[in-house]
Amino acid sequence: MDMSDATRMPQTLRGPLRESEPMAKHVSWRAGGAARLFFQPVDVADLRDFLAQVPARMPILFLGLGSNLLVRDGGFPGAVVLTHRAFGDRPLVLSAGTSGLSPVDYGFACTAGAGVPAPHVARFVAKHGGGGAEWLAGVPGTVGGALAMNAGCYGGETWNHVTEVETIDRAGDLHRRAPGEYETGYRHVRLRSNAEEWFVSARLAFPRGDSGASMARIRELLARRVATQPLNLPNAGSVFRNPEGDHAARLIESCGLKGFTIGGAQVSPKHANFIVNVGGATAADIETLVDHVQATVEGRTGIALIREVRIVGEARHG
Numbered sequence: 001m002d003m004s005d006a007t008r009m010p011q012t013l014r015g016p017l018r019e020s021e022p023m024a025k026h027v028s029w030r031a032g033g034a035a036r037l038f039f040q041p042v043d044v045a046d047l048r049d050f051l052a053q054v055p056a057r058m059p060i061l062f063l064g065l066g067s068n069l070l071v072r073d074g075g076f077p078g079a080v081v082l083t084h085r086a087f088g089d090r091p092l093v094l095s096a097g098t099s100g101l102s103p104v105d106y107g108f109a110c111t112a113g114a115g116v117p118a119p120h121v122a123r124f125v126a127k128h129g130g131g132g133a134e135w136l137a138g139v140p141g142t143v144g145g146a147l148a149m150n151a152g153c154y155g156g157e158t159w160n161h162v163t164e165v166e167t168i169d170r171a172g173d174l175h176r177r178a179p180g181e182y183e184t185g186y187r188h189v190r191l192r193s194n195a196e197e198w199f200v201s202a203r204l205a206f207p208r209g210d211s212g213a214s215m216a217r218i219r220e221l222l223a224r225r226v227a228t229q230p231l232n233l234p235n236a237g238s239v240f241r242n243p244e245g246d247h248a249a250r251l252i253e254s255c256g257l258k259g260f261t262i263g264g265a266q267v268s269p270k271h272a273n274f275i276v277n278v279g280g281a282t283a284a285d286i287e288t289l290v291d292h293v294q295a296t297v298e299g300r301t302g303i304a305l306i307r308e309v310r311i312v313g314e315a316r317h318g
């Protein structure tokens, strides 16, 4: 495969297909290399058409809003499928049935396509009388990304609300899967069969709530984020998971790393578990800083922080 990857794709594809797409445009760190092939399917049929043409050994990466992802400067040597503003046939709608979770505790259900932004789900649930989804308003990713990461905050966690997911495999076959088919934990999700599949949609259940109270809670949680997180600079949220019983930010700060800078990447002076792009950061600047923080914290405290952000692709050579 070489420069002609895209031209070999069938003319029947309806969504935009591009080669050497700069991923800095698509990840919240605004840094990093290009994807060899990049496709934004109009709907699931379009995605199946695309998957049927991707060479068997070419790696595939699903991308939502890129709020937890970095592609190294040498690029991703495969096909990136963008779900955000894709899957027009998988919208966010009210759904019947909360089977899988207690109908007493979960009286509200909706179905959301993988490309739907999580904050839309928070507002949709609140508006339609559900409760307990307010925390999703502050997770700046998609439903697919939230499922892949088991995103959570302020006591909420994505997989506590999943009653069913729809996935697609490399052959383009769709599957309906129950939560029990996955091993889930703190920022951890694994399909027990280890099959290579990606999320297309999910059915989510919530308790009944009060619209006015939920909208107020959303405003309160967002204000708390603005006060504590460096949202004015490109970042990817928390870089490291919190170790059991402690906070990564506290450990990083205790090592005097707030404000530590490599190239255009800086440990945020506002929140030590955030790395911000202060201008012109390369993926290598960010990754080197991530490694430096990890090594310093382990050296001084003995605690090995585990990275939450995903880093993929190849380093730039030479």
Ligand SMILES: Cc1cc2nc3c(=O)[nH]c(=O)nc-3n(C[C@H](O)[C@H](O)[C@H](O)COP(=O)(O)OP(=O)(O)OC[C@H]3O[C@@H](n4cnc5c(N)ncnc54)[C@H](O)[C@@H]3O)c2cc1C
Residues within 6 Å of the ligand: 028, 061, 062, 063, 064, 065, 066, 067, 068, 069, 083, 114, 138, 139, 140, 141, 142, 143, 144, 145, 146, 147, 148, 149, 150, 151, 152, 153, 197, 198, 199, 200, 229, 231, 235, 236, 237, 238, 310
């Ligand atoms: C300011 C800020 C605040 C944040 N706060 C929080 C927080 O409070 N809690 C929290 O948990 N996270 C937080 N995050 C991190 C991030 O928003 C979440 O991890 C989010 O769920 C990622 O969604 P995404 O669509 O951006 O995923 P991406 O970054 O696009 O992808 C992340 C991973 O998910 C995979 N993926 C994406 N879509 C699919 C799919 N359809 N099927 C299979 N795999 C898929 C990707 O391949 C990648 O490995 C924050 C990030 C930022 C920038």
